[in-house]
Amino acid sequence: AKRQGGNTYRVFVPSYRAVADSRRDLIRDLREAIRTHSITLHYQPIINAQTRHLAGFEALARWTHPILGPIPPDRFIRLAEEAGLMHDLGVSLLAEACLTALSWPNDLWISVNISVEQLYHRNFIQEIKRILKETSYPPKRLQLEVIETIFMESDAATYGVLQELNILGIRIVLDDFGKGYSSLGYLRFFPFSKIKLDASFVRDMLSDSRSAAIVSAVIALAGDLGVAVTAEGVETEEYFYRLSSKGCTEVQGYLFGYAMPKERVSSFIEENCRK
Numbered sequence: 001a002k003r004q005g006g007n008t009y010r011v012f013v014p015s016y017r018a019v020a021d022s023r024r025d026l027i028r029d030l031r032e033a034i035r036t037h038s039i040t041l042h043y044q045p046i047i048n049a050q051t052r053h054l055a056g057f058e059a060l061a062r063w064t065h066p067i068l069g070p071i072p073p074d075r076f077i078r079l080a081e082e083a084g085l086m087h088d089l090g091v092s093l094l095a096e097a098c099l100t101a102l103s104w105p106n107d108l109w110i111s112v113n114i115s116v117e118q119l120y121h122r123n124f125i126q127e128i129k130r131i132l133k134e135t136s137y138p139p140k141r142l143q144l145e146v147i148e149t150i151f152m153e154s155d156a157a158t159y160g161v162l163q164e165l166n167i168l169g170i171r172i173v174l175d176d177f178g179k180g181y182s183s184l185g186y187l188r189f190f191p192f193s194k195i196k197l198d199a200s201f202v203r204d205m206l207s208d209s210r211s212a213a214i215v216s217a218v219i220a221l222a223g224d225l226g227v228a229v230t231a232e233g234v235e236t237e238e239y240f241y242r243l244s245s246k247g248c249t250e251v252q253g254y255l256f257g258y259a260m261p262k263e264r265v266s267s268f269i270e271e272n273c274r275k
């Protein structure tokens with residue numbers, strides 16, 4: 001706010017023009033970053049909740065803007081979707097993820113996030129097949145994480161794409177389970193291999209008995225359906241202990257490791273060598 005004399009103040013809000021310009025600039029920089037492969041993947045470990053062995057890694061996108069610094073992935077992924085850049089970005093990240101995971105012990109899998117715009121791109125399945133073929137990456141060691149907004153489009157189309165992926169041998173994971181409105185309905189609709197219990201339930205389960213009851217019920221239900229459960233946001237031993245004793249399949253969180261660049265993954269695997 002700027003003093004204008006007397007007691008009046010004028011609040012300066014960025015004009016629509018300025019906001020639109022900076023958005024346009026950011027999209028331009030994003031396009032350039034995709035072209036030059038400056039958006040990279042970091043990998044966060046996922047641990048078997050029963051044996052405490054390393055099970056795999058989730059690939060998480062990172063972009064450090066030359067002037068603005070690190071941009072949160074939530075933000076640049078949405079921007080890429082809105083600007084129609086997500087298909088190209090997704091293809092290049094998926095190829096990078098498969099190439100990286102190829103050098104890991106062959107019982108470790110990689111889990112890659114897939115956004116709505118990617119799933120409905122007409123070349124999506126074709127590109128997945130091409131990447132698997134060119135990298136000779138085994139589809140059984142690939143997981144794709146989707147969120148329930150993919151069901152906003154036609155049910156039949158969504159079912160078709162997921163089914164095609166399933167037939168290729170790729171596991172489909174329903175991410176952010178419980179965060180939306182109809183998670184349970186989608187479990188009936190499509191045979192997911194795994195659900196990822198949203199971190200918000202995990203965070204509240206020690207202090208709130210209702211959240212704890214939901215976590216228990218989801219794990220039991222998933223068990224009956226033959227669906228694995230990964231709990232996100234596991235930050236302390238106490239959470240790990242509770243989830244493990246409830247029968248949770250896998251856990252992921254800062255207790256076990258942050259997302260790390262691929263160079264660091266190799267040493268992480270060696271330190272956590274399970275044998």
Ligand code: C2E
Binds near residue numbers: 044061093114235
């Ligand atoms: P997500 O798929 O739910 O990923 C989990 C997020 O939780 C990651 O945030 C991860 O760094 C964070 N996290 C992991 N463990 C803990 C913990 O113990 N405590 C807390 N507080 N947080 C933890 P990140 O990397 O900032 O990613 C945010 C979101 O951006 C992701 O949520 C995902 O929706 C999206 N995203 C990231 N990379 C990609 C990508 O390559 N493609 C697509 N489509 N989306 C992506």
Ligand code: CA
Binds near residue numbers: 058113145175
């Ligand atoms: Ca995810």
Ligand code: CA
Binds near residue numbers: 175176196198199232
């Ligand atoms: Ca999630």
Ligand code: CA
Binds near residue numbers: 176
């Ligand atoms: Ca999320």
